[in-house]
Amino acid sequence: MTARFRFIYRTIMTLVLASLLTACGSRYHIRHDKAPLREPTALEMQDAIVTNEKKSVSANRPYTVLGKRYTPISDERGYQKEGIASWYGRKFHGYHTSNGEIFNMFDMTAAHKTLPLPSFARVTNLENGRTAIVRINDRGPFHEDRLIDLSYAAAYKLGYHLKGTARVKVEAITLTRESPRLTYVQVAAGSNLENIQVLANQLQQELGLGTAITFEDDLYKLRVGPITDDNQAQSLLKTLQQGQFSRAFLLYSEQEL
Known part of the structure; x- marks a missing residue:
């Protein structure tokens, strides 16, 4: 291998490596969000179907x-x-949402910071009265002055896709359930079943509530519940988090665990 060839080879490999590092360091394929290259169809702008x-x-x-x-x-x-509602499009198209689904800017979906995933909401543009029902499957927008981030198709239906933002009303939509949704508080997870069982007995005596132990992902998980009253669940969660279970969180089930 001649000196000139070695120089050319090293130069090419340096450029290839730099390109790979740049690609790995960037999560999205474009830096700034953009509108799609076509308008949503009438079918794509149909309201999301509300389900349980x-x-x-x-x-x-x-x-x-x-x-x-x-x-x-x-x-x-x-x-x-x-x-305030904003919208997101091409930059995030094809990437995973917080719900683990693939974002499609032509679906009637939205991102919200605290509404459950998934859930449904009616969004009304207060400037023109247009409405859209969206399925919330993502988290965001993480701006203090914004309430919800709609897909491009939903923003198009509400008529603010050219402005970027609009003042809206967001109303959650739920269907009547045959039985109440059950809430549990997960307090601990570990590989030692005996330790989890001891902790479960202690919590049963202290809280006067039932406990459930499940085995998932090679761990025994301890949950307190079920609880049917949301205020009670939130109060219990706060109490546990202020004590030794700072990482406790709520989870939901349509049936007893």
Whole structure:
């Protein structure tokens, strides 16, 4: 191998490595969000169909973004709030949402900081009266002055896709359930069943509530419940978090564990 060839080879490999590092360091394929290259179709702008879906356990745990901690609410019934809506499109198209699904800017979906995932909401543009029903399957927008982030198709239907933001009213939509949703508080997880059982007995005596132990992902998980009253669940969670269970969180089930 001549000196000139070695120089060319090293130069090419350096450029290839730099390219790979740049690609690995960037999560999205474009830096700034953009609108799609076509308009949504009438079919794509049909309201989301409201169903009773099982809530995600992992996506409804407390989380921290940009140094701020958010605690998702356990029950969206009665939720209603006004604020600023934005939209997101091509930059995030094809990437995973907080719910583990693939974001499609032409689906009638939305991101919200605290509504359960998934859930449904009617969004009304207060500037023109247009409405859209969306399925919330993502977290955001993480701006203090914004309430909800709609897919491009939903923003198009509400008529603010060119402005970028609009003042809206968000109203959660729920279906009547045959039985109440059950809430549990997960307090601990470990590989030693005996230790988990001892802790379960202690909590039963202290709280006067039932406990459930499940085996998932090679861990025994201890949950307190079930609880059917949301205020009671929130109060219990707060009490446990202020004690020795700072990482406790709520989870939901349509049937007893």
